[in-house]
Amino acid sequence: MQAQQSSSDSFLSSGVPGLDEVLAGGLTRDRLYLIEGEPGTGKTTLALQFLNEGVRRGESVLYITLAETLVELRAVALSHGWSMEGMHIEEIIPHESTLDPAQQYTLFHPSEVELADTTRRMLAAIERHQPVRLVLDSLSELQxxxxNPLRYRRQVLALKQYLAGRRCTALFLDDRTALSGDLQVRSVAHGVITLNLIDQGYGSERRRLRVVKYRGIAFHGGTHDYRIARGGLSVYPRLVAAHTRQSVGRRQLSSGIExxxxxxxxGLEEGMSTLISGPPxxxxxxxxxxxxxxxxxxGEPCAMFLFEEARHNMLNRSQDLGMDLAPALAAGLLTAQQIDPAELSPGQFSQAVVAAVTRGARIIVIDSLNGYLNAVPDERFLVTYLHELLTYLGQHGVVTIIVGVQQGVIGPNMSTSIDASYIADNVVMLRYFEAEGEVRQAISVFKKRGSGHERTIRRFSIGTGGIVVGPVLRGFHGILSGVPTYSPADLDAADLGAADGAPR
Incomplete structure (x- = not known):
């Protein structure tokens, strides 16, 4: 199998952002595709996007509905801000006269008469409009x-051959509400796309798309998050770092503090990830x-993704410490996006990060790892999500900074919800410690793959002048435990920070 090129005349764009990427370029022309999913998963919306794309390209399109009325379809289109101008709609639904007992069939079974009439009306509509794109909604009515399965399969096969002979690309929608849950159409269709709705314990539901089958095409397998908002479906292809491997040069980026x-x-090397860990x-x-x-x-672009802190709070705090980020935001050098873990899917977040890299971001900040954990519905896969994201950023020469919050403040019981230190290239540790009746802070570098680094523990403080990294804390023992021991005779005043100008 091979990937297809969307520019080829052999393929059609689905009209759904992100879906063509999952399909390795689009939909093969003149084929039958099955879109399956329970009610509410967005099948009708996807189908309307598919047809709207055809209208935009000047193609004849036809929507055959066996269940929803024209009024209902127009309401869906209106909710997304779409016009149905140029789209042919054929309603083939039971007339209200069928409720009259006098109109009930007696000699023939109702299904025999209705199936023949439905088929006749569908074929007549197709002959009349000669569509390049067709949607049939839904297969449950035909089933x-x-x-019985044999009659149903033959009916679908006949429709498939009929449409292929008329150079028509068709989407058949299946809401899985029929009495039988067989896989007849899956075996007949050229491609099968499944839409799923997953309930969450808290926050909005998760929506997942999966290409079950696509003959002859190396599509992007697995599940992909998607979202329905005004404007239709947006698919967020699952991030696979191996698809974007490239070699990049590495230079060190200075922190601005000698x-x-x-x-x-x-400094921090390009293409490396750094975990900054410590208590709140x-x-x-x-x-x-x-x-x-x-x-x-x-003049280097950056992007910050804030899970814990409000965007305005981050800007105000930084400005108070002498790091005014507002000019960078106004100039477009910085984007700071506040993330709601309950509303954002992992795939959507990954695509937001990819978009920032595409815009040229050289530093990506994820604050914090704990918030990212809450954005992943299944904790078992957090490390996999994180590994793929960090690998992708590393391959694009981005400096990635991840904030990891540890539980506890002082003592041996400090821990994190997940150990990501082995995934990160660098680990910077911040600690509280008690000395002479004060709670102070220390900084150390535990791990660094890009270059050599100091193995010392230094005084760390934050004041109105910003960050101050002080001298090495010599003479102390047990700083990382939070309760060090030391001999005052072994200490110089500078070791306690008195000579570095840092606030006590």
């Missing part, structure tokens, strides 16, 4: 009229903002 760069062995309030978000401020001051 109920056919009554002492911090020294601790890091010169130690300055993790401020440290990530410092790297962003330094980069945007050099």
């Amino acid at each position: 109920l009229l056919a009554e 002492a911090l760069d020294t601790l890091l062995g010169g 309030g130690t300055g993790k978000s401020t440290l990530s903002s410092q790297f962003v401020h330094a980069a945007t001051s050099r």
Whole structure:
């Protein structure tokens, strides 16, 4: 199998953002496709997008409805801001006269008469409009009229051959409400797309799309998140880093603080991910903002994805510490997007990150890992999601900074909800410690793959002047536990931060 090219005359665009990418280019012309899913998954919306794309390209399109009325279809289109001008609609639904007992069939079974009449009217509509794109909604009605699997399969096969001979690309919708759940049409169709709706314990539901079958095409397998909003479906293809492998040069990006760069062995390398870990309030978000401020001051684009902190709070906090990010936002060098984990699917978030990279972002900040965890519906796959995302960013030469919040403040019981330190290329640790009746902070680099780095533990403080990385905390033992021991005779005043100008 091979990927197709959407520019080829042999393929049609689905009209759904992201779906053509999943399909490796689009829909093969003159074929029958099955769109299946329970009611409410968005089949009708997808079908209307498919036909609207045809109208936009000047093609003849036809929607044959066996269940929904024209009024109902227009209401769906109106909710998305679409016009149905140029779209042919054929209603083939039972007339209200069928409720009259006098009109009931006695000699023949109703299904025999109704199936023949339905087929006749469908073929007449197709002959009349000669569509390039066709939607049949829905197969459940045909299946109920056919009554048995053999008759149903033959009916679908006959329609398939009929449409192929008229150079028509068709979407058959199946809402799975028929009495029999057989897979007759799956075996007949050239391609099968399944739409699923997954209930969540909290927040909005998750919607997943999967291409079950697509003959002769190396489509993008697995499940892909999608969303229905005003304007229709948007599909977010599952991120696979292997699809975008490329070699990039690596240079170090400075933090703008000489002492911090020294601790890091010169700065953070492009294509590397850094986990900044520590208890709440130690300055993790401020440290990530410092790297962003330094980069945007050099004219390098950045993007921040905020799960925990409100966007305006982040901007105000940074400005108070001498890192005004507002000019970078106004100039388009910085995007700061506030994420609601309950409303955003993992696929949608990944595509937002990819879009930022496409716009040229050199530093991506994810604040925080805990918020990202809440965005993943199944915790078992968090590491896989994170690995693919970090690999993708690394292959594009992006500096990725992830904030990881640890539970607990001081002592040996500090922990994280998930250990991502082995996935990240670099690990920067922030810690509280108690000394001389004060709660102070320390910074150290536990791991760095891109270059050598200091193995020391330094004083770390944040004041009105911003971040201050002080001298090495010599003479202390057990700083990482939060309750160090030391000998005052072994300490210089600078070791406690008195000489570095940092606020005590």
